[in-house]
Amino acid sequence: MLAFTPCSFVVTTWSLWICFLHSGSVAVISVNQPPEVTVALGHDAVLPCDFQASPDETITATPVLYWFTDSDDLLKSDGKYAGRVHRLDQNSESENKSIVLKRVQWSDSKKYECKGSFTTRQRGSFRKTGNLTSLIVYGSMTFNLSSHNASLLRCEVLVSQRSSLVLSVSQDRCLLQSVALDAERLQQTQVRLSQEVHLERGGNYECQLRLGTRLLTRSFFHTSVPADSGRHPEPWVLYVSLLLVQTFILLVLLVITLLRR
Known part of the structure; x- marks a missing residue:
């Protein structure tokens, strides 16, 4: 009977890994998605997701990956995202499980999670989730x-x-x-x-x-x-001229007043 010894979990900003020792070798399944995706309002956004299996992990059935946000299945044919979401790679055997969210709205600015169902010779059937991806809209x-x-x-x-x-x-x-x-x-x-x-x-x-x-x-x-x-410069020369004229007139009037006394 094969013995399996759990390894420690390895968590990165891009993926969550599960490790198992099998006959002295490490078997790994990972679901990878980026922490952030940015998109201009009204444009299409690509939400990347892919899975990777180490050579020591034998997958016996085609993995099925799902996309969720706020408990909504983005790929559900009659869901709230119907008509706006499609797979980037239509090949079911492909490791690329990325999706395209069309005509992004402000309300789409939230976190998205990619989940996978796997069946392997070593572990049987199990589910695996990636890290959340935040969609940022501008x-x-x-x-x-x-x-x-x-x-x-x-x-x-x-x-x-x-x-x-x-x-x-x-x-x-x-x-x-x-x-x-x-x-x-x-x-x-x-x-x-x-x-x-x-x-x-x-x-x-x-x-x-x-x-x-x-x-x-x-x-x-x-x-x-x-x-x-x-803008037109301030007419400082004109201001000075008017001031001098007024001063000259006042002086003349003052002289005339003094001469009449």
Whole structure:
């Protein structure tokens, strides 16, 4: 009779592993999915998932993988996601069990779980789940002069709740300002990230939305002169001239008054 000795669990940010010793060798089944996926609002999102089996683990039946979110089966033909979800690889024998979620909405910003049913010669039938994948949604970015102040450049974008999202504005590749989601706004379904900078001189301005070190979207604004340079200069010469004229008149009147005494 074969003896099986359980190994320790090995947990990574990408997959959850189950190990078993079989005749001195290690048998491993893993279900892999990334911790985060980002997508622009209205676009299609690919939610990756694949399984891997070590050479020492003999799979005797085609594995079946499922996708769930909030207890809903995404692949159910009559479910709430019907018509919006399909498999990336239609081959049932493929290890790639990724799905495509079409026309992403704000309400799709949540966590998704990939689960698998396996049958192996060593262990029989069992189920295995991967780590959760968070779907992060962001809208179109606007980057232009403020409607209230022509000397302010404003960048803004709607994003789903995620603390590691950062919006930044730079000029000629030099960072001017940045803003991240604060804890108080993380409970909202969508949040407006915005940043304003003063146009002190001409140059190339760039606004970026990043998730950690990953660039999600960006927009550019170019100006050759500061926003307020087109205003008419103050007529200081005219002001001084009027003041001198008034002073001269007052002096003349004073002299005339003194001469009449």
